[in-house]
Amino acid sequence: MxxxxxxxxxxxxxxxxxxxxxxxxxxxxxxxxxxxxxxxxxxxxxxxxxxxxxxxxxxxxxxxxxxxxxxxxxxxxxxxxxxxxxxxxxxxxxxxxxxxxxxxxxxxxxxxxxxxxxxxxxxxxxxxxxxxxxxxxxxxxxxxxxxxxxxxxxxxxxxxxxxxxxxxxxxxxxxxxxxxxxxxxxxxxxxxxxxxxxxHRQQQLVVIGGYTMKNGQINALLAGAYYQEKLIYVGKVAAGLSLQQLRELTPFLQKNTLAAPPFANLELKNQSNIYWVKPLLTAVITFQEWTDDLRMRHPVLSGFTKEEPAACILT
Structure with a gap:
């Protein structure tokens, strides 16, 4: 061997x-x-x-x-x-x-x-x-x-x-x-x-840079965090999102859409169910561990925060 x-x-x-x-x-x-x-x-x-x-x-x-x-x-x-x-x-x-x-x-x-x-x-x-x-x-x-x-x-x-x-x-x-x-x-x-x-479950402060839709409703958020001054995509989160939160978020997200992803490590264009937004909304996510390609495994939304997007740094 x-x-x-x-x-x-x-x-x-x-x-x-x-x-x-x-x-x-x-x-x-x-x-x-x-x-x-x-x-x-x-x-x-x-x-x-x-x-x-x-x-x-x-x-x-x-x-x-x-x-x-x-x-x-x-x-x-x-x-x-x-x-x-x-x-x-x-x-x-x-x-x-x-x-x-x-x-x-x-x-x-x-x-x-x-x-x-x-x-x-x-x-x-x-x-x-x-x-x-x-x-x-x-x-x-x-x-x-x-x-x-x-x-x-x-x-x-x-x-x-x-x-x-x-x-x-x-x-x-x-x-x-x-x-x-x-x-x-x-x-x-x-x-x-x-x-x-x-x-122990880990915790990460993230900024929302997109969302996905299913049956005409938002069903997941695309999260990122800054590393060396670049916004890095770290995963999609759906667990922990309530229907009330989704209803309240929809007008804000739809008002702040972008034509291209704000994430430095994603080159995908908008698909039929993926929409990009300005990185303005911040949240706390708990997750089990990082994968080898720097994605959060089993992420759960803990809640939204008043932190500035620049505070969402990979640690």
Whole structure:
């Protein structure tokens, strides 16, 4: 499996934190999944979608100096801002098109603007041995023996008390936790109940930049937020909208229509059921998590606000 694409094992969502000594608990870091293959002087990286990301993260080319022997690591690449993981920031690195002629320049610039660290939590291969069938604790014990931390690479810490960890990360406004059975093998490419993710719902201040219609009525709002002074589309929200709100919104939205989308990352023209509006109306949306293409998963409208559109910034 060394230098072959490996689809990572993934946790399944859960609502309850297991109370059992058979589990260990880790912070769920809000970043991009990254597998690292290391042998001699060679370091090769790929993400969950099996895209080569070696050139995207030059900071990790020295990973071979931190590992004793050839290895395949699993972890999360994270960009920090104000002491917290910032998912939009790490995406500015991961989504750079390597086919563009200015790719090397962009990466050099982003190494300063969006520095990353690699948080390692599993060891799939070491010294010629496939470790995926071993219990998680055995893999982690070996990982702790062979991996040395530095300024960009860290071993993810394990915790015994999931409820205390969940409370602590809520206070720090982090994403959630992962509960893993200590005897679990690594089942590549599968979402498996041996690993559970328990997450706090996130909150984002957004500005409305469009809406959709169905049967002659508005049925969803198109939301965005500003990133690097550009309005970025982050998803469509229908849950939480009451019929009364829709009736009250309709005249305002129809009075402020635009011919083209206000979002910098959308090039769609008006379709039969999509209408663009001036980005004036702001709202608070709660959602489960960010997707890999920076969309809100399971968004729910909490309410409209009096905040200025410029305050709707991706954080």
């Amino acid at each position: 060394l230098f072959e694409y490996v689809k990572p094992m993934e946790p399944v969502p859960a609502a309850v934190i297991p109370r059992s000594p058979d589990y260990l608990f880790q912070v769920k870091w809000d970043g991009v999944r990254l597998l690292a293959h290391v042998q001699g002087q060679r370091v090769w990286l790929h993400n969950r979608k099996l895209h080569n990301r070696t050139a995207h993260y030059p900071e990790l080319t020295g990973l071979n100096r931190l590992i004793a022997g050839e290895a395949v690591l699993d972890g999360e690449i994270v960009a920090m801002r104000d002491g917290r993981p910032n998912f939009p920031l790490v995406l500015t690195r991961d989504l750079v098109n390597p086919r563009q002629t200015d790719f090397p320049y962009k990466i050099r610039r982003l190494m300063t603007e969006a520095p990353v660290c690699y948080l390692v939590f599993d060891l799939l291969w070491h010294a010629g041995q496939d470790l995926r069938s071993l219990p998680l604790l055995d893999r982690q014990n070996r990982l702790a023996e062979i991996l040395r931390n530095d300024d960009t690479v860290y071993l993810v810490e394990n915790f015994a008390d999931g409820e205390k960890l969940f409370t602590a990360i809520a206070e720090q406004k982090l994403e959630g936790i992962v509960a893993k059975k200590t005897d679990s093998s690594y089942i590549a490419g599968k979402k498996h109940t041996a690993w559970l993710k328990i997450k």
